[in-house]
Amino acid sequence: MMREKDAKDLLRQMMNAAIAAADPATAIAPNLPEKPKGRCIVLGAGKAAAAMAQALEEAWPDVDLSGIVVTRYGHATQTERITVREASHPVPDAAGEKAAAEILQAAKEAGPDDLVLALISGGGSALMTLPVPPVTLAEKVEVNRLLLKSGLTIEDMNRIRRRLSLIKGGGLARAVFPARLVTLAISDVPGDDPAAIASGPTVPDPSSDEDLSRLVAKLGPDLPKSARDILLSPAAPQDDFKPDYRLIATPQMSLEAAAQIARGAGVTPLLLGDALEGEAAQLGIVMAGIAQATAAHGTPAKTPAVLLSGGETTVTIGTEKPGRGGRNTEFLLSLALSLSGHPKVYALAADTDGIDGTEDAAGALITPETLAQAHQLNLNPRDYLHNHDSYTLFNHLNALIKTGPTLTNVNDFRAILVL
Template structure:
């Protein structure tokens, strides 16, 4: 791929991330100061940056605690920032969640709780309910991550097997007023789905969770299954009077970030088309659809004429098929995409996670064009075999195709940019 094409795709990614910058996202979104205390809580891969921006913007005293992923912390003056594991919970996350719960105890109706919620908070807020252990929650997360189920299905289960998710954290703060500021990383921007909605109740109940188990053939640890069958009550529902004074605001989302990238492309003379900001499905299957559209444009100038930039967002999934593979859903998407456009001139793409980390490695995603898979073979890597083992990271590493911007401080999920000249 030519350097100027990589630079163009990188500028698009940067524009998308900037549109979700915490300082910008908070403008005009601060709640009124309360008569009582202001307590800030939060969780997610962008929660620390959002907390620091909130501190700068807030005119008054604050206290509270936010949880973010290892390596994502930034200094705050009044708020405590704790790092924990993602995407699988750990003991640090469990201890941090206890501190989050303690921060909202003993509040009154004149107090305000500001919840800063971004993607990744599900794993970071580790709080197994009575009768379950951290190991049970870890086993549940591993089973969900390997299942290939969409985020909404995974969250339906998580909400029923937690002491904080599904609105329970907001319920713990009652009778204080809770204002939730959400950086959305989920298709459709439903705030009840971001980080499994710790302060936003949703309609999913245990029957919903059982349907997920059936539809996605997920096998739970015995203790988790028993809890799902015998728990005395569902997660809180949206009509619960405890939430009557609460407020929820989505302050950044994939839609706004894709629009910012499209505007930059148009300013540089490349027409842009946003396919969707809410794409879901198996990463390799979504890749094949994107590749078919790109080939149709390259060969027949339909449904759009060349040159054109295709943009999409959402959250794909990866069903784990191999052992020891490295990578994430964006790298896997792009490896499958690269195989479908092999030998095709004039197509180049970037797929990356807007938080800067794709899966468990240090890359956000990767670059690819029509020569990528041939380059992999020349480097001794079989692209098809790598895809079968979910080892996209190694395949792109072999050809210098990894995209490594580092943690961005925000998270509005997948970003895909496909340039057809």
């Protein structure tokens, strides 16, 4: 039987491999187009945008590079030719609006002989905010707040974001024309849909002609009138341009990197999918059932095995004031409760960008002793789950994983080790 320390170390090694597989430092260069004869204008947004810009400068030291990218506060890197701006995520701010306006203006100045490289990664929707008038930034912030507590899937959230933006849903591509545009993207969304990654600034909006009334109803009466009017107005026709769009890192690639680590340790990896969605707490219950079946019957994988999955779950907040938590720690707390201290199961869940929700932890790690340790401290795990306060519980247990910003983002990484 593997010792607890070895089990925890293996889980961390798999997480590190998953993150490394999406490192812009190694993912950018192999996916670059032919070097341009003239200017290369670099535009981008997302949690990995600055690291992508830095990697591009290193890959193309002899190319006339200029441009601007916007990333999350604390995620900037040192660049010499490409300007890096920082803004707020997940709630947009004035810095993000200003950066988006700069990016759109730079796009409009691209000439027919220029190459425009768009560096796109998860988080770009909030970081590159330029609302359609008459929607104001304050109203866009309120829309975003409603989206984050709505329980809507990331696909539905992006339907809303694209419709309310001048730059998303193909807006950046329209501004760049007739210059050549190539997009390098790191995916953080289920299914790697280009229209969903940062709300698709360089690809046609596939929902531009959809009726969004069902989503408006879901957001409720607090939705600002300006946004409501735009979302319920007659839809625009779809764009017909064909983008040059290159996925340089994806959740599936990261899961496969983690699986390779598992095999090297003599553990059978079972990839359950890179696009799992739904309520975080409910997914915890489902995954506990699969882990218990694996331990008891050797199905769907013979032990020792690790159940690997990615994607993005949701946490729907009711009327109660939530505690401190993120979707990964909430998933883990639900998983731990459902496992009831199963002696053969360990698990780790983390956001690959290093920030689970809005907290300073990437996620956490549970062992067969997690619930017992909580009870020894007179903590009731079910109360913490009910109050969406999973971060606080795992902080008391010293079980949080803190990586700091990883400067990439391929969404959530979950590994359940069954011995």
